[in-house]
Amino acid sequence: MNFFDKLGKKASKTYQVTKEKAASLSEELKLKGKISDLKNKIDDLYTEIGKIVYNEVKDGKDVSKEEVTAKCDEISKAKDEIAKIETEILALKKAKKCVNCGEELDLSDSFCCKCGKEQPKQEKVEVKEEPAEAKEAEVIEVNDVENTENSSNENNEEHHEENNNNQENN
Numbered sequence: 001m002n003f004f005d006k007l008g009k010k011a012s013k014t015y016q017v018t019k020e021k022a023a024s025l026s027e028e029l030k031l032k033g034k035i036s037d038l039k040n041k042i043d044d045l046y047t048e049i050g051k052i053v054y055n056e057v058k059d060g061k062d063v064s065k066e067e068v069t070a071k072c073d074e075i076s077k078a079k080d081e082i083a084k085i086e087t088e089i090l091a092l093k094k095a096k097k098c099v100n101c102g103e104e105l106d107l108s109d110s111f112c113c114k115c116g117k118e119q120p121k122q123e124k125v126e127v128k129e130e131p132a133e134a135k136e137a138e139v140i141e142v143n144d145v146e147n148t149e150n151s152s153n154e155n156n157e158e159h160h161e162e163n164n165n166n167q168e169n170n
Protein backbone atom coordinates (compact mmCIF):
# COMPACT_ATOMS: atom_id res chain seq x y z
CA MET A 1 0.00 0.00 0.00
CA ASN A 2 2.68 2.40 1.11
CA PHE A 3 4.89 1.40 -1.75
CA PHE A 4 2.21 2.09 -4.32
CA ASP A 5 1.41 5.46 -2.75
CA LYS A 6 5.02 6.52 -3.14
CA LEU A 7 5.15 5.17 -6.64
CA GLY A 8 2.01 7.12 -7.52
CA LYS A 9 3.44 10.39 -6.19
CA LYS A 10 6.71 9.89 -8.00
CA ALA A 11 4.92 9.11 -11.26
CA SER A 12 2.76 12.24 -11.10
CA LYS A 13 5.83 14.38 -10.45
CA THR A 14 7.65 12.90 -13.43
CA TYR A 15 4.58 13.45 -15.53
CA GLN A 16 4.53 17.15 -14.61
CA VAL A 17 8.16 17.62 -15.59
CA THR A 18 7.66 15.91 -18.94
CA LYS A 19 4.58 18.05 -19.55
CA GLU A 20 6.67 21.21 -19.03
CA LYS A 21 9.39 19.84 -21.25
CA ALA A 22 6.86 18.99 -23.94
CA ALA A 23 5.43 22.50 -23.79
CA SER A 24 8.82 24.16 -24.24
CA LEU A 25 9.68 21.65 -26.94
CA SER A 26 6.54 22.45 -28.93
CA GLU A 27 7.25 26.16 -28.49
CA GLU A 28 10.76 25.53 -29.79
CA LEU A 29 9.40 23.64 -32.80
CA LYS A 30 6.99 26.49 -33.52
CA LEU A 31 9.84 29.02 -33.47
CA LYS A 32 12.02 26.76 -35.63
CA GLY A 33 9.15 26.56 -38.11
CA LYS A 34 9.08 30.36 -38.27
CA ILE A 35 12.84 30.39 -38.94
CA SER A 36 12.53 27.91 -41.79
CA ASP A 37 9.69 29.99 -43.33
CA LEU A 38 11.90 33.07 -43.16
CA LYS A 39 14.81 31.18 -44.72
CA ASN A 40 12.56 30.09 -47.61
CA LYS A 41 11.46 33.69 -48.04
CA ILE A 42 15.11 34.80 -48.20
CA ASP A 43 15.87 32.17 -50.86
CA ASP A 44 12.89 33.41 -52.92
CA LEU A 45 14.15 36.98 -52.64
CA TYR A 46 17.63 35.94 -53.80
CA THR A 47 16.02 34.27 -56.82
CA GLU A 48 13.91 37.36 -57.57
CA ILE A 49 16.98 39.60 -57.41
CA GLY A 50 18.80 37.21 -59.74
CA LYS A 51 15.95 37.36 -62.27
CA ILE A 52 15.77 41.16 -62.17
CA VAL A 53 19.52 41.47 -62.73
CA TYR A 54 19.59 38.77 -65.43
CA ASN A 55 16.73 40.23 -67.47
CA GLU A 56 18.18 43.70 -67.44
CA VAL A 57 21.75 42.68 -68.19
CA LYS A 58 20.51 40.39 -70.97
CA ASP A 59 18.72 43.33 -72.66
CA GLY A 60 21.75 45.56 -72.19
CA LYS A 61 19.94 47.81 -69.68
CA ASP A 62 21.29 49.33 -66.48
CA VAL A 63 20.24 47.32 -63.44
CA SER A 64 17.41 49.21 -61.68
CA LYS A 65 18.95 49.87 -58.31
CA GLU A 66 15.69 50.74 -56.54
CA GLU A 67 14.06 47.38 -57.19
CA VAL A 68 17.14 45.42 -56.12
CA THR A 69 17.68 47.58 -53.03
CA ALA A 70 14.08 47.01 -51.91
CA LYS A 71 14.57 43.24 -52.16
CA CYS A 72 17.90 43.47 -50.28
CA ASP A 73 16.16 45.40 -47.48
CA GLU A 74 13.56 42.65 -47.22
CA ILE A 75 16.34 40.06 -46.91
CA SER A 76 18.05 42.05 -44.14
CA LYS A 77 14.75 42.35 -42.26
CA ALA A 78 14.16 38.60 -42.50
CA LYS A 79 17.71 37.94 -41.23
CA ASP A 80 17.16 40.25 -38.25
CA GLU A 81 13.92 38.41 -37.51
CA ILE A 82 15.74 35.05 -37.60
CA ALA A 83 18.40 36.32 -35.18
CA LYS A 84 15.66 37.47 -32.78
CA ILE A 85 13.89 34.10 -32.90
CA GLU A 86 17.19 32.26 -32.35
CA THR A 87 17.74 34.33 -29.19
CA GLU A 88 14.21 33.42 -28.07
CA ILE A 89 14.95 29.71 -28.58
CA LEU A 90 18.18 29.95 -26.56
CA ALA A 91 16.30 31.65 -23.71
CA LEU A 92 13.65 28.93 -23.86
CA LYS A 93 16.30 26.20 -23.56
CA LYS A 94 18.25 28.18 -20.95
CA ALA A 95 21.27 27.98 -23.24
CA LYS A 96 23.86 30.32 -24.77
CA LYS A 97 26.13 30.22 -27.78
CA CYS A 98 29.93 30.01 -27.74
CA VAL A 99 31.39 33.44 -28.49
CA ASN A 100 34.01 31.77 -30.72
CA CYS A 101 32.42 28.89 -32.65
CA GLY A 102 28.67 29.28 -31.97
CA GLU A 103 28.30 25.89 -30.31
CA GLU A 104 25.26 25.70 -28.06
CA LEU A 105 26.29 25.66 -24.39
CA ASP A 106 24.61 25.54 -21.03
CA LEU A 107 24.12 29.00 -19.46
CA SER A 108 26.48 28.08 -16.61
CA ASP A 109 29.34 26.77 -18.82
CA SER A 110 32.52 28.83 -18.51
CA PHE A 111 34.33 27.04 -21.34
CA CYS A 112 33.17 25.79 -24.74
CA CYS A 113 33.01 21.98 -24.93
CA LYS A 114 33.83 22.11 -28.65
CA CYS A 115 36.60 24.68 -29.11
CA GLY A 116 37.64 25.25 -25.47
CA LYS A 117 37.22 29.01 -25.62
CA GLU A 118 36.58 30.70 -22.27
CA GLN A 119 33.11 32.28 -22.14
CA PRO A 120 32.47 35.75 -20.74
CA LYS A 121 30.95 35.64 -17.26
CA GLN A 122 27.25 36.47 -17.19
CA GLU A 123 27.42 39.17 -14.55
CA LYS A 124 24.98 42.02 -14.52
CA VAL A 125 26.55 45.30 -15.57
CA GLU A 126 26.91 47.67 -12.63
CA VAL A 127 25.99 51.29 -13.16
CA LYS A 128 28.86 53.38 -11.83
CA GLU A 129 27.94 56.78 -10.43
CA GLU A 130 30.26 59.66 -11.24
CA PRO A 131 28.87 62.70 -9.44
CA ALA A 132 32.19 64.56 -8.93
CA GLU A 133 32.46 66.07 -12.41
CA ALA A 134 28.79 66.98 -12.58
CA LYS A 135 28.97 68.97 -9.34
CA GLU A 136 31.93 71.02 -10.54
CA ALA A 137 30.05 72.00 -13.68
CA GLU A 138 27.07 73.20 -11.62
CA VAL A 139 29.21 75.48 -9.47
CA ILE A 140 30.67 77.21 -12.53
CA GLU A 141 27.20 77.87 -13.93
CA VAL A 142 25.97 79.43 -10.68
CA ASN A 143 28.93 81.85 -10.57
CA ASP A 144 28.21 83.02 -14.12
CA VAL A 145 24.61 83.84 -13.26
CA GLU A 146 25.65 85.93 -10.24
CA ASN A 147 28.02 88.04 -12.33
CA THR A 148 25.41 88.98 -14.92
CA GLU A 149 22.85 89.90 -12.23
CA ASN A 150 25.22 92.39 -10.60
CA SER A 151 25.88 94.29 -13.81
CA SER A 152 22.20 94.67 -14.69
CA ASN A 153 21.13 96.00 -11.24
CA GLU A 154 22.72 99.44 -11.79
CA ASN A 155 20.63 100.11 -14.90
CA ASN A 156 17.40 99.32 -13.07
CA GLU A 157 18.05 101.91 -10.34
CA GLU A 158 18.51 104.71 -12.92
CA HIS A 159 15.12 103.93 -14.45
CA HIS A 160 13.40 104.19 -11.06
CA GLU A 161 14.70 107.73 -10.49
CA GLU A 162 13.44 108.94 -13.88
CA ASN A 163 9.97 107.56 -13.17
CA ASN A 164 9.79 109.42 -9.84
CA ASN A 165 10.65 112.76 -11.49
CA ASN A 166 7.87 112.38 -14.04
CA GLN A 167 5.25 111.80 -11.36
CA GLU A 168 6.21 114.98 -9.42
CA ASN A 169 5.85 117.14 -12.53
CA ASN A 170 2.27 116.01 -13.12
Ligand SMILES: [Zn+2]
Nearest residue numbers: 098101112115
Ligand atom coordinates in the same frame (compact mmCIF):
# COMPACT_ATOMS: atom_id res chain seq x y z
ZN1 LIG B 1 33.32 27.15 -29.09
